[in-house]
Amino acid sequence: MRMIAAPLLFACALASTAAIAQSTPKIGVTIYKFDDTFMSYVRGKIESEAKAAGVTISVQDGQGDQSKVNDIQDLFLTQGYNSLALNMVEPTAANVIIQKVSAKKVPVVFFNREPDAADLAKYPLAYYVGAKAQASGTMEGEIIADYWKAHPEADKNKDGVLQYVMLIGDPANTDAKYRTEFSIKALTDAGIKVQSLAEDTAMWNRGDAQNKMQAWLAKFGDKIEVVFANNDDMALGAIEALKAAGYFGPGKKFIPVVGVDATPPALDALKQGTLLGTVLNDAENQGKATFDLAAELAAGKTPLKTVAPLAGADGKPDPNGHYVWVPYTKVTQENYKSFLK
Numbered sequence: 394m395r396m397i398a399a400p401l402l403f404a405c406a407l408a409s410t411a412a413i414a415q416s417t418p419k420i421g422v423t424i425y426k427f428d429d430t431f432m433s434y435v436r437g438k439i440e441s442e443a444k445a446a447g448v449t450i451s452v453q454d455g456q457g458d459q460s461k462v463n464d465i466q467d468l469f470l471t472q473g474y475n476s477l478a479l480n481m482v483e484p485t486a487a488n489v490i491i492q493k494v495s496a497k498k499v500p501v502v503f504f505n506r507e508p509d510a511a512d513l514a515k516y517p518l519a520y521y522v523g524a525k526a527q528a529s530g531t532m533e534g535e536i537i538a539d540y541w542k543a544h545p546e547a548d549k550n551k552d553g554v555l556q557y558v559m560l561i562g563d564p565a566n567t568d569a570k571y572r573t574e575f576s577i578k579a580l581t582d583a584g585i586k587v588q589s590l591a592e593d594t595a596m597w598n599r600g601d602a603q604n605k606m607q608a609w610l611a612k613f614g615d616k617i618e619v620v621f622a623n624n625d626d627m628a629l630g631a632i633e634a635l636k637a638a639g640y641f642g643p644g645k646k647f648i649p650v651v652g653v654d655a656t657p658p659a660l661d662a663l664k665q666g667t668l669l670g671t672v673l674n675d676a677e678n679q680g681k682a683t684f685d686l687a688a689e690l691a692a693g694k695t696p697l698k699t700v701a702p703l704a705g706a707d708g709k710p711d712p713n714g715h716y717v718w719v720p721y722t723k724v725t726q727e728n729y730k731s732f733l734k
C-alpha cells in the first residue's frame with residue numbers, strides 16, 4: 394500500500410509547490426537516506442537556510458536506493474526545478490545524472506558523497522560540497538597516536554603492537570575508504586606498529602556496529618586494544634557493546650574508541666568519558682554551502698565570489714572552482730565543550 398501511495402503523494406506535493414511558486418526559483422534536494430544521523434543535521438541546515446531566505450525547496454528521501462534518487466531527479470526536471478542538490482546513494486551514478494541535467498541546462502550541486510572528479514568536470518554547472526575525508530582519517534589516527542604514546546598500559550599484551558578493530562562505514566562513500574586508510578597511516582607515520590584484528594562496514598549504523606563489536610568481543614576479548622569507528626553512530630554502537638562487556642565507569646576497564654562527526658550524542662559520550670575523541674564533520678557549514686550554491690545557481694547567477702571558498706578538485710583555492718571543501722576539526726576532552734550547542 395505504502396509503496397503505491399508514496400510516489401503519488403510526492404508527485405502531488407511537487408505539483409502544488411509548482412503552482413504556488415511559479416516565478417520564484419525552486420530547488421530540488423535529495424538526501425541519500427533520511428535515517429542517517431549526520432545527514433539529518435545537514436538536511437536541517439539546508440531547510441532552515443531555505444526558510445530564512447524565503448526560497449522554495451523540496452527535500453526528498455532516497456531511502457538508500459539510487460534508483461529512487463534517479464526517479465526523484467527525473468520528477469524535479471519534469472516539474473521545472475531550477476537547480477538540484479543531490480546527496481547520492483551511489484556516487485558513480487553522477488555520470489548518468491549529469492547527462493540528464495546538462496541536457497536541460499539545470500545546475501547540480503552534489504554534496505557529502507563525492508562523485509568522480511572526471512564526471513564532475515564534464516559539466517560546467519556541476520559542483521561538489523563536502524569535506525576532505527583524508528583529513529578526518531588523519532585526525533582520528535592522531536587522536537589515537539597521542540593516547541597510545543601517553544598510555545603505555547594501552548598495549549595490553551605488551552607486544553609493542555597496537556591491535557585494533559575498524560568499523561568502516563558504507564564503502565560506496567569515499568569517506569569510509571579514506572578514513573580507514575588515513576587513520577592507520579597516521580599511526581604508522583607516528584612510528585606505531587599496528588595489527589588489524591577485524592574490519593566490517595557496519596554501514597554508518599549504530600545497531601550494526603553494536604552487533605559487530607559484540608561478536609568481536611566474544612572472539613577477541615581483551616586482545617582488542619583500540620576501536621576505530623569512521624563515524625560517531627558506529628562509535629556509540631561499539632560503546633554500548635563495550636559497556637555490556639564491563640568497560641567504562643569507575644573501577645572498570647577502559648579502551649580508546651574514536652569516531653567522526655561530533656554529533657550531540659557523541660559530545661555527550663566525550664563528557665561521560667566513554668568516547669576518547671571525534672572529528673567535527675561540519676554539518677552546518679556543509680548544509681549552508683550546499684544551499685547557498687544551489688540558490689545562486691537556481692537564480693541563474695554564477696557563484697564566483699558569493700559562495701566562498703570555491704576550490705578545484707585538488708582542494709586549492711580557485712575562483713572558478715567547482716568544489717567547496719569544508720574543514721574538519723579534532724574534538725577531544727580538551728575542547729569538546731566549545732562544540733556543545
Ligand code: GAL
Binds near residue numbers: 430431505597624654
Ligand atoms: C559521512 C558521515 C557519516 C554519514 C555519511 C553519509 O560524512 O561521517 O556519519 O553521514 O557521511 O554519507
Ligand code: CA
Binds near residue numbers: 551553554555618
Ligand atoms: Ca598490543
